[in-house]
Amino acid sequence: MPALLGAQALAVHFGGLRAVNEVSFDVAAGELLGLIGPNGAGKTTCLKAISGQGPLHGGQVTFEGRRIGTLPVHRRVMLGIGITHQIVRPLESLTVLDNVAFAWGHRHRASLLAAALHVQRDEARAAARAVLGRLGIAEFAERAAGEVPLGVRKRLEVARALAGEPRLLLLDEPLAGLNSAEASRLADLIRGLADGGLAVLLIEHNLGEVMRMCDRLVVLDAGRKIADGEPRALMSDPAVVRAYLGEEGDDARAG
Ligand SMILES: Nc1ncnc2c1ncn2[C@@H]1O[C@H](COP(=O)(O)OP(=O)(O)O)[C@@H](O)[C@H]1O
Ligand SMILES: [Mg+2]
Numbered sequence: 001m002p003a004l005l006g007a008q009a010l011a012v013h014f015g016g017l018r019a020v021n022e023v024s025f026d027v028a029a030g031e032l033l034g035l036i037g038p039n040g041a042g043k044t045t046c047l048k049a050i051s052g053q054g055p056l057h058g059g060q061v062t063f064e065g066r067r068i069g070t071l072p073v074h075r076r077v078m079l080g081i082g083i084t085h086q087i088v089r090p091l092e093s094l095t096v097l098d099n100v101a102f103a104w105g106h107r108h109r110a111s112l113l114a115a116a117l118h119v120q121r122d123e124a125r126a127a128a129r130a131v132l133g134r135l136g137i138a139e140f141a142e143r144a145a146g147e148v149p150l151g152v153r154k155r156l157e158v159a160r161a162l163a164g165e166p167r168l169l170l171l172d173e174p175l176a177g178l179n180s181a182e183a184s185r186l187a188d189l190i191r192g193l194a195d196g197g198l199a200v201l202l203i204e205h206n207l208g209e210v211m212r213m214c215d216r217l218v219v220l221d222a223g224r225k226i227a228d229g230e231p232r233a234l235m236s237d238p239a240v241v242r243a244y245l246g247e248e249g250d251d252a253r254a255g
Contacts, residue, residue: 096144227240
């Protein structure tokens with residue numbers, strides 16, 4: 001089966017810095033791929049090049065074999081790429097439900113132009129309720145997004161990405177800031193989404209959860225891919241160990 005997402009020789013530079021340097025990998029439907037590496041390795045830059053939220057200076061992104069590397073973000077979303085955004089201030093005052101309904105409308109707006117406004121709203125809210133249920137946060141539907149606990153907020157960010165019924169989900173550190181019990185629960189939920197057929201590309205620093213949840217890992221260091229394979233095999237890969245020990249060494253020197 002061909003890959004759903006293809007990243008071919010991706011390159012992004014900021015001035016003289018090669019933040020992403022000839023990085024290639026692919027993700028299949030139902031696969032949970034972890035993108036890991038030390039701070040500054042180029043993970044977020046890589047994910048943004050794939051979503052269209054950041055620049056792509058070389059290489060190509062394909063989705064179902066189609067080249068999408070120059071499409072604007074909303075076109076990629078409409079093709080079936082689910083992305084997370086920080087919940088910005090105007091959305092914090094909206095309810096959890098309306099945040100997801102808003103994201104649903106974002107994906108469907110083209111097909112709904114002819115529909116009456118109230119139909120759009122009812123349909124969006126019904127879809128949003130279903131997504132909140134899948135993520136176990138339906139009880140928070142009517143609370144303001146800015147007021148819910150962090151664990152709910154992190155799930156809400158995933159819910160917003162899922163609202164457009166994507167086939168590929170892109171997540172940048174979804175477990176960050178959660179305690180270990182909350183992190184495990186969200187990791188299990190994300191694993192369940194992949195088991196349901198979704199392709200997931202995830203950046204995550206929580207290596208314990210990464211090892212437990214991911215089918216495969218791609219390791220970046222200083223903009224380059226240094227390893228690609230099954231989690232267990234990679235943890236004894238000398239290049240991977242060196243990249244992580246190097247980071248600890250730098251931290252120690254920095255005090
Ligand atoms: N908008 C930007 N302008 C200049 N440099 C950037 C920008 N975004 C990221 N960088 C640099 O690119 C490198 C990779 O950053 P990033 O992709 O955020 O790493 P990671 O997510 O792996 O921690 C870092 O050296 C970072 O400082
Ligand atoms: Mg990052």
